[in-house]
Amino acid sequence: MAYFVKPAHRSAAVTAPIPRDESLPRVCVIGAGSSGITAVKSLHLAGIPFDCFEAGIAIGGNWVLDNPNGQSACYETLEINTSCPRMAFSDFPMPADYPPYARHDQVHAYFEAYAAHFGFREAITFDTTVTEVTPAARGRWRVRTRGPAGERTQEYDAVLVANGHHWDPRWPEPYPGTFTGEQIHAHDYRSGDQLEGRDVVVVGAGNSAMDIAVEGARRARSVTLSIRRGQWVMRKFLFGRASDQIALPGWMPWWVTRLRLRFGAVASGGLRRYGLPRPPHAPGQSHPVQSERIRAVIAAGRVQVRPGIERFDGDQVLFTDGSRVRADLVVWATGYRVSFPFLDPALVNPADNELPLWKRVVHPDLPGLFFIGLLQPVGAVMPLAEAQAAWVTEMLTGRYAAPADPEIRTQMVRDHERNKRRFYASPRHTMEVDFDHYLWDLSLERRAGRKRADAARDDRRAPDSAGLALADERSGARA
Ligand SMILES: Cc1cc2nc3c(=O)[nH]c(=O)nc-3n(C[C@H](O)[C@H](O)[C@H](O)COP(=O)(O)OP(=O)(O)OC[C@H]3O[C@@H](n4cnc5c(N)ncnc54)[C@H](O)[C@@H]3O)c2cc1C
Numbered sequence: 001m002a003y004f005v006k007p008a009h010r011s012a013a014v015t016a017p018i019p020r021d022e023s024l025p026r027v028c029v030i031g032a033g034s035s036g037i038t039a040v041k042s043l044h045l046a047g048i049p050f051d052c053f054e055a056g057i058a059i060g061g062n063w064v065l066d067n068p069n070g071q072s073a074c075y076e077t078l079e080i081n082t083s084c085p086r087m088a089f090s091d092f093p094m095p096a097d098y099p100p101y102a103r104h105d106q107v108h109a110y111f112e113a114y115a116a117h118f119g120f121r122e123a124i125t126f127d128t129t130v131t132e133v134t135p136a137a138r139g140r141w142r143v144r145t146r147g148p149a150g151e152r153t154q155e156y157d158a159v160l161v162a163n164g165h166h167w168d169p170r171w172p173e174p175y176p177g178t179f180t181g182e183q184i185h186a187h188d189y190r191s192g193d194q195l196e197g198r199d200v201v202v203v204g205a206g207n208s209a210m211d212i213a214v215e216g217a218r219r220a221r222s223v224t225l226s227i228r229r230g231q232w233v234m235r236k237f238l239f240g241r242a243s244d245q246i247a248l249p250g251w252m253p254w255w256v257t258r259l260r261l262r263f264g265a266v267a268s269g270g271l272r273r274y275g276l277p278r279p280p281h282a283p284g285q286s287h288p289v290q291s292e293r294i295r296a297v298i299a300a301g302r303v304q305v306r307p308g309i310e311r312f313d314g315d316q317v318l319f320t321d322g323s324r325v326r327a328d329l330v331v332w333a334t335g336y337r338v339s340f341p342f343l344d345p346a347l348v349n350p351a352d353n354e355l356p357l358w359k360r361v362v363h364p365d366l367p368g369l370f371f372i373g374l375l376q377p378v379g380a381v382m383p384l385a386e387a388q389a390a391w392v393t394e395m396l397t398g399r400y401a402a403p404a405d406p407e408i409r410t411q412m413v414r415d416h417e418r419n420k421r422r423f424y425a426s427p428r429h430t431m432e433v434d435f436d437h438y439l440w441d442l443s444l445e446r447r448a449g450r451k452r453a454d455a456a457r458d459d460r461r462a463p464d465s466a467g468l469a470l471a472d473e474r475s476g477a478r479a
C-alpha cells in the first residue's frame with residue numbers, strides 16, 4: 001500500500017512520564033525541526049537517555065516563519081507541496097479541517113501538537129547551539145554546546161544529526177558585470193512586501209522560484225523569471241484531488257513511478273505555450289516542481305520568462321538570448337548547500353552536496369553518528385525521517401543488528417549510484433530518493449535486522465555459544 005495517514009492511525013497520547021533506561025546508550029540529537037522532533041519522540045518512547053539541543057526557541061525549524069534561529073526559509077505564502085496525509089507522521093494524522101496542502105503556520109502548529117501529544121517537548125533544550133562534535137575515546141562522541149548557561153562539553157554514545165539541509169543559501173558563482181540593484185537569496189525572502197512596486201528578476205526553476213514569481217505577479221511592478229534549464233511544472237491538483245495522492249506501493253519498480261510522474265506532467269498541461277522552456281530531461285529525472293498558478297500568471301503577462309543570465313550592466317540584466325530587462329531586485333532561488341558547521345570537514349565533507357550514506361543515515365566510517373532527514377524525497381521528508389529515527393532507535397536498543405560491514409558499503413555505493421543515475425547531475429539531486437520505495441526498502445532492512453538480532457540473542461543463549469557480539473555495537477551501542 002502507498003503511504004497515506006488516516007485519522008484511525010492516530011496513536012494514544014502519552015500522558016505519563018516514561019522512565020529512562022540508563023543502561024541504554026546515551027544520545028544527543030542536534031536540532032528540533034521536523035526531523036529532530038520525530039527522533040526525540042522515538043528515543044523518548046523507547047526510554048533511551050538523550051539530550052536534544054535546538055539553536056532556536058521553537059520547534060519546527062524551517063516551518064517557523066521568522067524563526068529567530070535565522071535558518072528558516074519560510075515565507076508568508078508557503079504551503080507544503082505534498083498533501084497532508086502523505087506528509088503526516090505515521091501515527092499522528094494532520095487535523096481533518098486542514099486544506100489538502102497545509103499552510104506553513106498549520107504545519108508548525110501540527111509539529112507543536114505532535115510534541116504535546118507524545119509528551120516530549122520538555123525534553124528539548126532550546127536556545128542552545130551545538131558548536132562542535134568530535135570523536136572521543138571508546139567510540140563515543142564529544143559534543144560542545146553554547147547556550148544561556150555558557151559553553152558545555154558532554155560525551156554521548158551516539159549523535160543524531162538533524163540540523164536540516166535547506167538553510168545555507170547556495171549563491172551562484174558571480175556573473176560578469178556589476179549590478180547596481182539589490183540581490184537577495186530565496187532564503188531571505190519572507191513576503192511580497194519585499195517585491196512591492198519593484199522590477200524583479202527571479203532566478204531558478206525550483207519550487208522557491210515558482211512561489212516567489214507567482215507572488216511577484218501580484219505585488220511587483222514587473223517580474224522576470226530567469227530559467228537556465230526548463231522544468232516540468234506539475235499542478236498540485238489533478239482530476240479534483242491532490243496530485244500526489246495518485247501514489248504507488250513502494251515495491252513497484254522505478255520505471256512505474258516515472259510513468260506516473262510523466263502522466264502527471266502531461267496532465268498538468270504544456271509548458272511551451274506559456275513561454276516556459278521545454279526541459280531537456282524526462283519527468284521523473286528531476287526533483288518535482290509544482291505550481292498551481294505559474295501558468296496563469298505567465299498567460300496573464302504578469303511574469304515574463306527568460307533564459308539564463310549572461311551578465312549585468314548597472315541596472316540591466318542581460319540574458320543568454322540577447323534580451324535585457326531593467327531590474328532593481330534579483331532574487332536568487334538557486335538552492336541550498338548541505339552544511340555541518342559543527343563537524344570537522346576532514347570527517348564529513350559534503351562538497352557539492354555529495355555525502356553517500358547507508359540508507360541515507362549511517363556513515364560506515366563513523367559509528368555512532370547518524371543523519372536524520374538528510375535526503376531529498378520525491379515526496380515529503382517527515383515520514384522518512386520518522387522511519388529513520390525508528391530504525392536508529394532499534395539499533396540503539398539492540399532490537400536490530402546491522403549486516404556485515406562489506407555488505408553495508410556495497411549497498412551504500414549501489415543505492416547512491418542508482419539514485420544519481422535517475423536524476424540529472426546537479427547539487428540538488430545528490431540526495432534524491434523515491435518516497436514510497438525508500439519507506440518500503442527501509443522496512444525490509446529493519447525486518448531483516450530484527451531477525452539478525454533475534455538470531456544473535458538465540459546463539460548467545462545456546463550453551464555452546466562463543467558469545468556473539470551484537471552487530472549494532474558498530475552503530476553506537478555502548479561497548
Ligand atoms: C521553502 C522550503 C519549502 C519546503 N517545503 C517542503 C515541503 O512542502 N515538504 C517537505 O517534505 N519538505 C519541504 N522542504 C524541505 C525541508 O527541508 C523540510 O520540510 C524540513 O524542514 C526538514 O526538517 P529538518 O528538521 O530536517 O530541518 P529544519 O526544518 O531545517 O530544522 C533543523 C533544526 O535544527 C536546528 N539546528 C541547526 N543547527 C543546529 C545546531 N548546530 N545546534 C542546535 N540546533 C541546530 C535549527 O535551528 C532547526 O530548528 C522545504 C524546504 C524549503 C526551503
Ligand SMILES: NC(=O)c1ccc[n+]([C@@H]2O[C@H](COP(=O)([O-])OP(=O)(O)OC[C@H]3O[C@@H](n4cnc5c(N)ncnc54)[C@H](OP(=O)(O)O)[C@@H]3O)[C@@H](O)[C@H]2O)c1
Nearest residue numbers: 079080081172204205206207208209229333334335426428
Ligand atoms: N513547499 C513548497 O512549495 C516549496 C517551496 C519552495 C521550496 N521547496 C523545497 O525546498 C527545496 C529547495 O528548493 P529551491 O527551489 O529553493 O531550490 P532547488 O530545488 O535546488 O532549485 C534551484 C534552482 O536554481 C537553479 N540554479 C542553481 N544554480 C544556478 C545558477 N548559478 N544560475 C542559474 N540558475 C541556477 C537550478 O537550476 P539547475 O536545475 O539547472 O541546477 C534550479 O532551477 C526543495 O526541496 C523544494 O521542493 C518547497
